Amino acid sequence: MQFSYIQPTSIEEVFKLGSAAPLYAGGTDLIGLMKDDIIKTDKVINIKKLKGLDKIEDKGNKGIEIGPLVKIADLIENETIQEKCPLLVQTAKEIASPQLRNMGTVGGNICQRPRCWYYRGDFDCIRKGGDTCYAVGGENKYHCIIGGGPCFIVHPSDLAVALLALDAKIEITSENGQKTVPVNDFFILPEDDETKENILEPGEIVTKIILPEQAKGFKTTYIKFKERSSWDFAVVSVAAVLKTDGNMIKNGKLAFGGVAPHPWMEAEINQKLTGLNTDEASVDAFTSSLFHNAEPMEKNEYKVILARNLVKRIIDNLA
Numbered sequence: 001m002q003f004s005y006i007q008p009t010s011i012e013e014v015f016k017l018g019s020a021a022p023l024y025a026g027g028t029d030l031i032g033l034m035k036d037d038i039i040k041t042d043k044v045i046n047i048k049k050l051k052g053l054d055k056i057e058d059k060g061n062k063g064i065e066i067g068p069l070v071k072i073a074d075l076i077e078n079e080t081i082q083e084k085c086p087l088l089v090q091t092a093k094e095i096a097s098p099q100l101r102n103m104g105t106v107g108g109n110i111c112q113r114p115r116c117w118y119y120r121g122d123f124d125c126i127r128k129g130g131d132t133c134y135a136v137g138g139e140n141k142y143h144c145i146i147g148g149g150p151c152f153i154v155h156p157s158d159l160a161v162a163l164l165a166l167d168a169k170i171e172i173t174s175e176n177g178q179k180t181v182p183v184n185d186f187f188i189l190p191e192d193d194e195t196k197e198n199i200l201e202p203g204e205i206v207t208k209i210i211l212p213e214q215a216k217g218f219k220t221t222y223i224k225f226k227e228r229s230s231w232d233f234a235v236v237s238v239a240a241v242l243k244t245d246g247n248m249i250k251n252g253k254l255a256f257g258g259v260a261p262h263p264w265m266e267a268e269i270n271q272k273l274t275g276l277n278t279d280e281a282s283v284d285a286f287t288s289s290l291f292h293n294a295e296p297m298e299k300n301e302y303k304v305i306l307a308r309n310l311v312k313r314i315i316d317n318l319a
């Protein structure tokens with residue numbers, strides 16, 4: 001594939017290009033998609049030289065601002081993030097391999113495309129504009145158990161799950177100005193648009209990820225079940241932010257990866273966490289109620305049990 005490679009140095013320059021060409025940050029996902037002919041383009045906009053988008057800034061009680069071009073490896077090494085948001089460090093360490101973390105950026109991680117093998121393969125499925133989802137009636141072991149239809153992907157980003165549990169916001173900039181949306185509103189379900197995973201329109205760029213100041217006294221963790229012990233995408237993952245008092249969970253949030261087309265959080269689950277006694281019977285009753293509304297596919301019912309067991313493990317470890 002022949003394409004021109006444009007390297008603007010300011011965001012204004014990107015807008016002047018007036019182009020909906022794909023943005024290239026670390027390229028670890030984009031290049032694969034282009035090589036596999038999933039993205040066909042005659043132009044790529046390298047955003048790596050855009051000034052000011054590779055910084056992490058501590059804004060005191062206004063939280064922490066993370067530039068989308070911050071590399072995943074630099075997020076892990078950053079002292080502010082280590083001190084104020086260990087959940088993000090723990091999650092980032094779970095992503096891929098050191099080489100990919102050195103290249104891949106935070107913005108690219110949350111905007112990466114799904115890993116469904118039909119989508120990545122030579123199948124003209126619904127997400128590519130076709131009219132068939134090959135996972136239905138096909139190999140759907142790794143697909144979603146909730147929120148699917150007409151496409152049944154799971155969102156592949158680990159960071160997105162932690163950012164959801166942390167109540168982060170995403171700043172989006174376009175020629176027409178800026179808007180900031182909660183992570184929950186950034187990602188969309190296939191029923192809203194089965195061809196994309198988030199609200200970004202052509203010409204819009206993620207320019208900041210904003211972490212609110214974290215309340216004191218919460219324990220956090222990220223647990224990721226993967227099939228291989230080396231690098232791999234999550235089969236199911238859970239990010240937890242919990243406040244405990246003796247043998248009671250006073251308050252908390254659970255966000256899930258690997259279960260839905262976007263990082264998943266349910267108000268009902270978090271309400272049930274409030275006041276939950278951490279004795280075995282109460283925790284068992286709580287975990288067995290999780291994903292009672294799931295609609296697993298033929299080969300992935302195991303994800304319901306897996307999600308429940310991961311939550312049990314988290315509560316046992318943190319409480």
Ligand SMILES: Cc1cc2nc3c(=O)[nH]c(=O)nc-3n(C[C@H](O)[C@H](O)[C@H](O)COP(=O)(O)OP(=O)(O)OC[C@H]3O[C@@H](n4cnc5c(N)ncnc54)[C@H](O)[C@@H]3O)c2cc1C
Pocket residue numbers: 022023024025026027028029030031032068069094095096097100103104105106107108109110111112113156157158159200204205206207231232233234
């Ligand atoms: C072998 C392998 C294993 C992996 N394992 C994991 C894993 O375990 N967990 C996990 O979470 N991820 C995993 N990944 C995904 C990896 O983390 C992403 O490829 C990487 O984070 C993407 O970052 P990038 O900067 O290279 O993005 P790019 O490839 O440059 O871009 C990815 C997408 O994001 C868009 N984009 C990038 N920046 C912006 C922006 N600022 N605004 C708007 N759009 C933007 C691009 O246009 C493109 O569509 C894996 C990838 C590979 C290849």
Ligand code: SF4
Pocket residue numbers: 114116117118119125126127128132133134135136143150151152153
């Ligand atoms: S799950 Fe989505 S991406 Fe995968 S084959 Fe079905 S429509 Fe395509």
